[in-house]
Amino acid sequence: MPRPSQNILSTSAIARAALALVEEKGDFTIPGIARALKVNPSSLYHHLPGGRLEIIHRMREELYARIDVGALRDVTRSPEDRLRAWMGDVRAALATAPGVVIVLVSSPVQDALTLAIYEALFEILRDIGIPVDRRMAFAAMIDAVVLGSAVDAGSPVPLWQADPAENPELHAAAARDDDESRASTAFALAIDVTVAAVQAAAVSRRG
Incomplete structure (x- = not known):
């Protein structure tokens, strides 16, 4: 069976990408996350329709999960x-x-x-x-x-x-x-x- 043409997205993957961008650049943008994950920005909104604020919520959850x-x-x-x-x-x-x-x-x-x-x-x-x-x-x-x-x-x-x-x-x-x-x-x-x-x-x- 052929592999999917795009990465399988999840809210956790988006949060981790945002965290990595912040550590590298001091902040994140939705286009920047999309580039890092090799997806269209619209795909991010499909998973996190609240945009930047919701991504920050998921970043907190990713950090505090343990x-x-x-x-x-x-x-x-x-x-x-x-x-x-x-x-x-x-x-x-x-x-x-x-x-x-x-x-x-x-x-x-x-x-x-x-x-x-x-x-x-x-x-x-x-x-x-x-x-x-x-x-x-x-x-x-x-x-x-x-x-x-x-x-x-x-x-x-x-x-x-x-x-x-x-x-x-x-x-x-x-x-x-x-x-x-x-x-x-x-x-x-x-x-x-x-x-x-x-x-x-x-x-x-x-x-």
């Missing part, structure tokens, strides 16, 4: 443990394509998977004891830490090119610790600081 949302919502675990896991899981997902962060934050979140992941975060904040009128601010702060660390995961090693005469303190620190572990060590510290800040703001535990 996150175990059930584990993040498991109330037999302490909320602090779930917060640490949430931050680690989301950062790990985004760090596979750090260049995509700017594209993702430029569009509203509507896909079911990402909403479920963030529902888990708000449940964690509730269970730690953050008042409802402060949860959005804390969630945005946590998001900033995670998104920033995911972008940092794509930075070169070493990062700091400091002159010892002009920047002696930075040079001394970079000479010791500006290596492959810098980003992950910084993120582990950020998790500790974030959990401590959330605990300090808690007013009660849910019974």
